[in-house]
Amino acid sequence: MNAFLLVRSVYRTVELSGGWDGTIISTQWLFNVFDGGMVTLTIFALNIFHPGLLLRGPDHVAESKQLEETFSQDSFFSA
Secondary structure, three states: OOOHHHHHHHHHHHHHOOOOOOOOOOOHHHHHHHHHHHHHHHHHHHHOOHHHOOOOOOOOOOHHHHHHHHHHHHOOOOO
């Protein structure tokens, strides 16, 4: 994920090094690939490898079971 954003940052630096009238800044496909593409890949990577998966404590299994019991006893959610 960080690599995608690093590639994007390097591209943006090189893009603006040529000024506002440079070749790179006026080439649309480069912008689409190295700016939009990197952001899109980062979003997909964060959806697959969500940071919340690493933040679970040792009690997450017990909490999940407790929530299931609460919702199963609620008349609104039971059929």
